[in-house]
Amino acid sequence: MSTVTGAVNRVLIGVVGLVLSATGVAVLAAGAGLGVPSWWPWNGPEDVLLSRSERKRWQGEDWWWPLVITVLTVVVLLALCWLIAQLRRSRLPGILVDSGDGDGATLRGRALESVLAGEAEHVAGVSRAQVVLHGRRTVPTLRVRLLLEPYASPGEVLDRVSAGAFRNARESVGLSVFPAEVRLRAVTYHAQRVT
Incomplete structure (x- = not known):
């Protein structure tokens, strides 16, 4: 997922969360008989979401219920599409490699990931x-993501991985640059009681 898409998702989730939270708090306040603004549609614990006249207003219209069902179906489908997009991994399935004969070859992404991880673990x-x-x-x-031993120097490890595994990968797939985001974390060992 790109950083722009991630930012849009965070903003959208934040706005929806704030609106739903504010609505929920206001409905609870109205239901508890606490003061709510005059423009708020529900003013007290005896008030209902839809009055009898509002419920019967469109009852005789043939287009009303199909429209309601269609709008709700579209909302649910859009929400499901968004959820599936969030759960889908943005992992690249393969890399296009120039084979030098005018045709390209595809290198499986999982294979390259496995080789790179193996090389990095040998550092x-x-x-x-x-x-x-x-x-x-x-x-x-x-x-x-590299999990470092407690004695490891992060700068030296990063230099060795860059000069070894990353350079080999870049040369093997024929790229002039192969950008990488590396996160380093140290192993933490917890003391154990010896009896």
């Missing part, structure tokens, strides 16, 4: 590595 000071390929097939990017 002294790296306890575990996790690599995920993102971006487009012709312009891939890497997201790397």
Whole structure:
């Protein structure tokens, strides 16, 4: 997921959350008989969401219920599409590699991730590595998480991984640049009681 899409999602979720929270608090306040603004549609605990006249207002119209059902169906489908988009991984399935003969070849993304993680784990000071390929097939990017041993120097480990695994990957797929976002975290060991 791009940073723009992530920012839009966070803003949208925040706005929807604030509106729903404010509405819920106002409905609870009206139901409890607390003061609510004069423009608020529900003013007290005896008030209802839709009065009898409002419920019967469109009853005789043939277009009313199909319209209500259609609008609600569209809202539910849009919400489901948005949810599926959030759950879908943005992992790149493969990279387009120029084979030099005019045809291209596709390198599986999982294979490259596995090789890169293996190479990074062989660097002294790296306890575990996790690599995920993102971006487009012709312009891939890497997201790397390295779990460092307590004795490891983050700068030295990053230099070794960049000069080894990242350079090998860049050269093997024929890219001039292979951007990578690397996150480093140290292993934490908890003391254990010895009896």
